[in-house]
Amino acid sequence: MVIGDDLATLLPWCAAAIGAVTVLSVQSKQHGGHESSTYRLQSATGFCYLKVHRSRTHWHNEVHAYTHWARAFGNQAPRLLAVHDTEPLALVISEVTGQIVETAQLSLTQARSVWRDAGAALVALHDLEIGPGFGPCFRGDPCADGGAAAEYIEAKLKQQIERAVAGSYLHAGELPLLEAALAHVSVFAGEHPVPCHRDYCTANWLVNPDGRWCGVIDFEFAYWDVRVADFCRDPEWTWMRRPDLVDAYFDGYGRPSTPHKAQQLFVARAEYALGAILWGCDHAFFGFAREGHTALAFLASQPLI
Numbered sequence: 001m002v003i004g005d006d007l008a009t010l011l012p013w014c015a016a017a018i019g020a021v022t023v024l025s026v027q028s029k030q031h032g033g034h035e036s037s038t039y040r041l042q043s044a045t046g047f048c049y050l051k052v053h054r055s056r057t058h059w060h061n062e063v064h065a066y067t068h069w070a071r072a073f074g075n076q077a078p079r080l081l082a083v084h085d086t087e088p089l090a091l092v093i094s095e096v097t098g099q100i101v102e103t104a105q106l107s108l109t110q111a112r113s114v115w116r117d118a119g120a121a122l123v124a125l126h127d128l129e130i131g132p133g134f135g136p137c138f139r140g141d142p143c144a145d146g147g148a149a150a151e152y153i154e155a156k157l158k159q160q161i162e163r164a165v166a167g168s169y170l171h172a173g174e175l176p177l178l179e180a181a182l183a184h185v186s187v188f189a190g191e192h193p194v195p196c197h198r199d200y201c202t203a204n205w206l207v208n209p210d211g212r213w214c215g216v217i218d219f220e221f222a223y224w225d226v227r228v229a230d231f232c233r234d235p236e237w238t239w240m241r242r243p244d245l246v247d248a249y250f251d252g253y254g255r256p257s258t259p260h261k262a263q264q265l266f267v268a269r270a271e272y273a274l275g276a277i278l279w280g281c282d283h284a285f286f287g288f289a290r291e292g293h294t295a296l297a298f299l300a301s302q303p304l305i
Helices: 005-018 056-068 070-076 108-126 149-166 174-183 227-231 243-253 259-282 286-301
Strands: 021-031 034-043 046-053 080-084 089-094 194-196 205-207 213-216 223-225
Touching (some): 005 034, 108 194, 108 213, 149 174
Antiparallel strands (some): 021 034, 034 046, 046 089
16 A cells, blocks of 8 residues: 555554554545545554544544544444644544445345434434534634524525525526525524534444444534534435435434424525535536435425425
8 A cells, every 4th residue: 555645644643642553445535625535544452543634624523523522422433542633634533343324235124223223323412512603613612603593594595595696506496495495594593503413324324234223433524503404414315215214313313393393404405405506516516416406396396384
């Protein structure tokens, strides 16, 4: 395996922090135009992961989440072992044994059980604490926005709509739907900022050999948000394609649906779909943009409760 500049710097640091390690594999990915690389390592005490961030914001989010929030999942989330806080920004976390759900072959019964268990596990994260405001987490600076929930959602959605209109990214009929979502942001009045994973989906859930949910990874998008953020930010768009799994998820979470919550979901799903369009168009990832358009069309076909 070729050792790049990052590893040439970080492997000696890893050895000083946790003992000598061997690099077993590497995976790189891009989120929002920001690349991260994850190296699976073997040490004298077992397996762990070195994650290198190009985005300082994502690094801050993940370090904060592993320091303060991952404990909500007990031994079903990685533990933070070391933090490298100068360039290259990195962290080392323990390994949670399991297979990524989106790559697992699960029966219908197993899949519903996984979604139910994931919903049940999420409650402890959301109930862990109430934050001082909404937004990303920074070391020494708890959040980006100390305002109220409705104003936070409104400002974010307005900014996205303005960008989409300026870029001519919207299809016919989409702007009225987004304006309807904007008109309903008052449904978030009184919501508190809580710890949210914000990428809580099958790409980051683990199952054991019996097909049971056994963990969650990848906290780089985690920050203070409204609870519903962890019910709509799903790159597989499960709420459109597999409502039975979403029903199991809500059942596990244990908080029954109400017209008020349905309106929150409408606003949050519209905002996520618009975000997919913006990200896809800005980064020439047009497949994701098409999925965002499909999601807006789906929302337009549903009655607004």
